[in-house]
Amino acid sequence: MGIEASPGIPVVVVLTETAARIGRRVASEISGELHGAASRVTSADLHFGSAKEHVQALFSAGRPIVAVMASGALIRLLAPLLSDKQTEPPVLAVAEDGSCVVPLLGGHHGANDLARSIAAAFGAHAAITTAGDLKFGVALDQPPEGYVLANPDAAKAVMAELVAGTGVRLDASSATWLTQSRLSFEQEARVTLTVTDQQKTAGELELVYHPKTLVLGMGCERHAKPEEAIALAEEALAKGGFARESLAAICSIDLKADETALHAVAAHFGVPARFFTAATLEAEAPRLANPSEVVFAEVGCHGVAEGAALAAVGQAGALAVEKIKSRGATAAIAQAPDVVDPRTLGRARGTLFVVGIGPGSDDWRSPEVSRMVSSSTDLVGYSLYLDLLGPLGDGKVRHDFDLGKEEARVVHAMELAGQGRTVALVCSGDAGIYAMATLVFELFDKGGITDGANRIEVQVSPGISALQAAAARIGAPLGHDFCTISLSDLLTPWEHIQRRVKAAGEGDFVIAFYNPVSMKRRTQLAYARDELLKYRPATTPVILATNLGREGEHVRTVPLGELNVDDVDMLTVVVVGSSESRTVTTGDGKTWVYTPRGYSGKADTGMKGSEA
The missing domain is CATH 3.40.1010.10 (Tetrapyrrole methylase, N-terminal domain)
Known part of the structure; x- marks a missing residue:
């Protein structure tokens, strides 16, 4: 789960406590996770056993990797997996003294930018060797934020031509990241770089970039069907001839912030959903193509779809696709003169x-x-x-x-x-x-x-939970049916707690008592002990577990008949065995507690499904 669940979050891998000192700083700088070798690193977000298996698993899952270790060692760990340059995640090596950052793989998939970011934070050297970055000051297969390369498979051939000295023709109204590079621009050239928000099929030796200049405004009925909203959004893009890659955000009124259909549209296009107040949308009323008094009466603005799209692109933007409707949704598209940063729009859910x-x-x-x-x-x-x-x-x-x-x-x-x-x-x-x-x-x-x-x-x-932790520390007392009961009567009437203790005793459950005592409350645990002695032997094992998983951890067992309330404090969980619970002492002299389910007494001990 720690590997696959967060594909976009970088992982800082450290093998020693010395490496962990700089690794923690790197992880904080790049909002990453720290993964450390279990045998040598005391504190980490995740610990691993085998460095080879863990690093390879991260790489296979597409996680960006920043390893505080020697480049050669990291290369040898990943060498068996290297096959497709286009799908490799960023892999970087950082010197243990923080003096150097080396992007080894995925330079144009984020590694170079990560290297520059880490180097800037630590005053280190980013050892970038990518040919395009060095010669032209730009990575054509990794455009800046706000631009999407539509045909990345063509980048290798185009870069080869440019490195060999071929000029380039630029077809774009505005793209300063290209015009300010060291590319040699010519009016007539074999290589073409096109920047457009329209759908376009690339020609030979042409790279097509789609700038995120479009915002899709949407409104919908409560509980609208996601598939209907997605189809309407696709229709709006097709009506304008727009490329879906140029979509920067889905926007609506804040009353719809929890609407599943709108979030389904955002997920479909892989863009964020942002929301505006009715007052903000009403400020766009003079620019609406289809104002509605009905909508105003319902939500306080004269148009949700058009208003949200226009609010997002600002006064310099304009409506590009007027409102279209389906049975339960509306959609409109506005176009900005430059790239839109969705983080600056309204607010997220x-x-x-x-x-x-x-x-x-x-x-x-x-x-x-x-x-x-x-x-x-x-x-x-x-x-x-x-x-x-x-x-x-x-x-x-x-x-x-x-x-x-x-x-x-x-x-x-x-x-x-x-x-x-x-x-x-x-x-x-x-x-x-x-x-x-x-x-x-x-x-x-x-x-x-x-x-x-x-x-x-x-x-x-x-x-x-404390219940699980106590059980694991002492063996397997929860091996059969169990329950938990809080002895605090601050929120639950004491007579209800008494009834539950009696029922658990009659049912012969293993019982975990939470909140067994407090500074002022000392009698409830004594009551529970005395009540349970009516149903199970005085020798029944009781686990007292204090400060579990933290400094000062103390786990011990006492017989139920000898349970002393004064041995329990507010940081202790009390687990009382059932009449079937047993203790066993292993060869090392340690005593464990377990509650059998009878497996060892069966001729066939095979377990099925959830029983295992």
Whole structure:
């Protein structure tokens, strides 16, 4: 998951703690992940065993690789996989002292730019050897942001002609990245560089570039069909004869920020979706070709599709395709005189990542959670949990909350996301187990948040819970049916907790007790012990696990009959075995706890499906 889930995010690979010191700085500079050798690197977003297998897996998955190691060693690791220059991801080697950055592969797929960025940040030398970059000061097969090369397969032949001394003819109204290069421009030349937002079939020795100068404005009914919206968008492009590669963004009114159909269109074209307020769209009313009083009565502006497209391209832009309609959607296209940066348009649909960081240690934090935190602009959580992120939290806006402010914490996170930001709501353990994920959805259900917060995207990522951590440290006490019960009566009436403890005792479940005690609350755990002694032996093993996965970790077992409340604190999870739970001591003298399912007693112990 840590490899394939984030194809565009660079990975900084380090094999030693010395390399990790500069690797962390590189990862922070390029918004990448730090992957370290498990045997030598203490802290990383992801640890690996075999450097060869891991680097090859990253390369095969298309992940950009920045390795703080010798170039020769990196080349030997990847040599068996080298085959197609056009599909190779960027691969760079960085000297351990940070003095030199060498793009080895994928120079025109981002490696050269990464090298320049890293070198500039560290005052290092970027050892770029690509012929086009050196001779002409431009990489024709890697145009700058905002331009797309439509026929990259022709770049090799064109570059060969230019390096051999052939002149070039430029067919473009504006492309300063080409006119300011050291290319030799001639009115009549064999090689042609064309910059156009129109559909075009390239001729022999011609490269066609599509500038992102178009914005597609769209409106739609609630729950419009994605396939209908996509078909309408394609129709609008075809009507103008436009190349889909020149599309910079999909824009609409902010009331539609959570509309699946619009996001399906954005995904179809591989561009961002951005949203404007009704007031912003109404400011475009004088420029609309098809103003509508009906639309104004509904949403507060005289046109969504045309208004959004025009708002995006600004006063210098113009409507290129007037509004067209399908049964449940509208579309229009506006054209800007220069490349459009979608990040400057309106706002994005906000995203809320609800993440569980486990006990807080790097080793027990999932790569998915690390990726979500890395891609966030803001972090919201209890101060201790945010501190546990360490370097992963660097460069993020922190919003610290005290314990007891749970609802305020969640509302704040949702409202930040409602402003178009990418927010990580950080929980310990698993976000869905006695944590904040439940409150997020309760607020969606019951209200108490603004309309913007109601339209955010939410992703919940699992973490290692105290229940799982305690079980793993002591063996396999959860090998058969189990349940969890919180002994805190702050939110749950004590009589309900008593009923659940009794039912779990009668059902002979292994029980994990969360919130077993607090500074003022000392009697609930004693009640649970005494109640369970009615249903299982006094010798039943009880696991007391404190500070799991962190400094000061302490895991021990006691018999149920000897469980002392004073041995438990607020950082301890208590796991009580069932009547079937057993202890076993291995040859090294360590005692483990397990709850058998009866496999060893069966003649045929083959397991099927989820039983395994």
